[in-house]
Amino acid sequence: MLAAGETPEFLGPIVALLVSAGLIGALFVRIKVVPIVGFLLAGVLLGPHQLGLIADEEAVHSAADIGVMLLLFTIGAEFSVERLSRIKRFVLGGGTVQVVLTTAVVTGLFALLGQDWRVGVFTGFLIALSSTAIVLKVIAAKGATQQPIGQAAVGTLIFQDLAIIVMVLLIPVLGGESDGGALGIARALGTAALVLTAVLVVARKVMPPLLERVARLCSPEVFLLTIVAIALGVAYVTSLAGISEALGAFLAGMVLSESRHSAHALSEIMPLQMIFSAVFFVSIGMLLDVGALAELWWMVLIAAAAVVVIKVATAYTAVAVLRVGAPTAMGAAFLLAQIGEFSFVLQQVGSDYGLTPAGLGAEGDQLLVAVTVLLMAATPALGALGGTLARRLPERAAPAPADGDGSEPSGDTRDRVLLSGWGPVSKNLGHYLKVNDVPVTVTTLSPDLAAEAEAFGHTVVRGEAIKAGVLHEIDMERVKLIVIAENSAEEATHVAHVLHGVAPGVPIVVRPTDAPDVAGLYEARVERVVDTHRAVTEPLGRTVLDLLKIDHVDMGRPNPTAVDLFRPDPDTACAHAETIQPVLPKSAGCTECLRQGRRDWIHLRLCTSCGFVGCCDDSPGRHAGLHADRFAHPIVRSVEPGETWAWCYLDSAMLDSADTPAEHP
Template sequence: MHTPQLFADLLIILLVSVPVAYLCLRLKLPLLVGLMLTGIAIGPSGFGLIKEISGIEVLAEIGVMLLLFTIGLEFSIKRLAEMKRLVLIGGGLQVGVTIAATAGAAIMFGRPASQAIFFGFLVALSSTAIVLKSYVDRNEVDSPHGRAGIAILLFQDISIVFMLLAIPLLGGEDIVSFTSIVISLGSSLLALALIVLGAWFLLPKFLKQVVQLRSPEAFLLTVVLLCLGMSWVTSHFGLSLALGAFIAGMVLADSDYSHQVTSEVLPFRDVFNSLFFVSIGMLLSVPLLIANAGWVAILVLVLILGKALIIWGIIRILGYPQRIATMTGLGIAQIGEFSFVLAKAGQSANLLPETDYQSFLAASIISMIATPFLITASPRIGFFVQSIFKDGNVHDVENSEDDIHLTSSGGLQQHVIIVGYGLNGRNLARVLRAVGVPYVILELNADVVRRAKAKGEKINFGDATRREVLLHAGIEQA
């Protein structure tokens, strides 16, 4: 019987990933690094064990979509509106200043202006998948530097539309006019607004009807459909797949079912997301890296330091302390996966010579591999920078540390988690409320959750047998 090549490739990835992951965890190294090293080892420039690379890349893209979907569940539309200053001003300045600085440096080295601007596009983007995965693992999505980093990443994802539209113009194609660029960009932004509005009205109502069926299977299938379906919709309007998944999660964040949705999606997200990090490693050409090791090392150093300094300055302008600005800058100082998409398009438009492409690819992947280490070291580096510049007293720094570890459970400490809101659950909640003990309730009946919320109870829809639901309820602080 013939075995499909994709199945064999997946088996090889798992066979190599598991021992590498075990070794990394035993050595206390970030798992993301182990997965990317796995990709390097089994990829075309390694042992060449993977044949169906395009199939692996499709599965990896699903992992990125599921990751952005779960992040969206942490950021409701209301919270995103509160972050508009970070998204629009912080993200806009980061993209604009990075493009300008990179283009200026490239022109100084004799590159044409169009090519220099394109280089700026490549450097301006950061890795949404790697940064968010690192923040999720460290429980820092809702920290001050986590919110700042995610806001900038969101603006970068939206700016990709403009960059892709501008590439033919930079390449000198006569068929593309500035007017058509503006029209296409305006259409995409209008479509984005309509998609968010439509999803906000329709998705929670649709999920509510599915919940009434009391079927875990139907609930899971619906959640996956909403995630992948919204990604498909946004991609047809020139936006990224990941942005659509984020929107789907964001509009469900305020629903009663967000915690249960997260717990259902997490196993799939982690498996598919692992394939993404392996696929990144497979892009690296080891022979070229060895042949140009010195130049690539200099390029990596300049990219990370330059980008971190730009982001640090922007976060400081927005009024954040030195420590948070430093941690944000180090967290998103790498090159992003969407830069690879732009690089391919730039090659077609004669904006990126093959030698530059290979060097850029090697430097980008190394910057991605370095990211988990930079994020781990960023608190200590941030504290060191704060102590030198002294923009606040010790009390301010301690408050910042408290903010960093504030979770999505609302900051509850020493609270009680009530499982079920039946007769006993209601009686216990009444007693705890009377004696002033904080509590949160988990309930699987959607109607009960809705009625209790209307009365002001702190209650969430979720299965208390699921680890992620309990983490959202703050079980580690209970």
């Protein structure tokens, strides 16, 4: 414990790290350069070789290791197994050719210079790897993740990360201290394969039900702790088997990607990942000794130029052999023209066996750091250069899409309405918008409510609408209107503030669940506030369609403002009477029949849970019963003139009415 007034020793360095990284990163963003370059520069300035403001380098490097694990975890979560299979030719084909060809070229060059082949292979391993962290950041900033150039680069990077396992196992052989020779390597590779398979199988069995239970608590804090525990736990288990903990975190993320909670998990963990990733890039910059390189600057420039030439040539060849066209190959090649962060892992392993970059000892270590930092910083410029050259190359007609070509399935690309939260008001509004053919995206923390919204045909993103990961998943460019209808006025004001900052041009409509603080809501740049005390959702729906400039489709509804509430006789025995709610009839006829252009119903039934109007079981469509079965809405009432009864499909029971439809509010 610290005495009163005593400042902890670690606080000053941490403040210096965060402040400098934030300021320099902001400066680079202002000049339209990715902030990673600023983080690297901050590390150079704060490191022991310059200002020396950070004395505890070990703590920084430990935090950086966590940053790498969380970064690869989020990458894995965004790269599902299904999506990975669609770019498998880039992973297995392009990645294999790039790594093998780069290592062979470097080994050949060192042989021509009279160096031992082992030094050439080791240096080739170091150069073959590219920076997964920086390339993915650059691709995301350019919005090229789903483009052929981005997919080719990412596929190659994934193979490189997997190849690290083999490289680590081969380093003892290069150092002349292998245990068991080829048999030992084969045994180690087999063990690694078994461990990775076991991790994937167990994680797939355990993670989905665990996340489902945690998500039902609707606690962001508990959910975040669970996600971090999974990421670091799987990384720890794989490290015990001699496999890169970063690769273990990547596998955990890939398993998570198959879960319906992946977007929610990303939204919760992303702020934490960003902080630790920034520390990682600062730690890389701290390794550079600018003073010691004053006399070696010419070697740094020559080595950096050589690395760029070699990597562009080999990466271009690796992608070009897949017949994806010269522009794609050129753009991907320049994105991969740097040395990666995991080369430092190999460098550390190699030092234990007497191997150093280019066989130059300590001087080679500094040369590797300098070239790596320089090319990492130059990656955005190299990517832009590659894009410029790619646009000047003739595009060859692409072959017909095949299995594993990387193409993404097309979805509904129409403009849509975002409903923040799902509850009684949003449910009715969602139905009203669907009748008017307006696509809807719903955000909610509750798995049960998410499943219900999906059952109604809406796009659902699990998580809070104010989280960056959720907003990314939503694709805010297609959102033309935001509705906040399931929050109190205070909560709605906070949500509106955040969403207006993200999408300043998108109108926001709020219907708070309590008495609205109208002045506060309008200060949050809300376009329209709907009075909470109105008993129906139709005015809210009309407000939304008015703002969207869409004509209303009432489908012949005789009284669109009349809310229907069936009141069962108290003596009626039905276990599902509590599902009856005030509902707004969706149409004056069977909703599905009208959609299909039919009017062949015999009798009409009204769902007392959501207001769906369907045809009876004697009608050809039988849409009332089908709707009840699909959405688990058990009770329908007859809307035929003079009939006041309802029917429960689950209990197969008739419910008598306590009053008549004319008495309904």
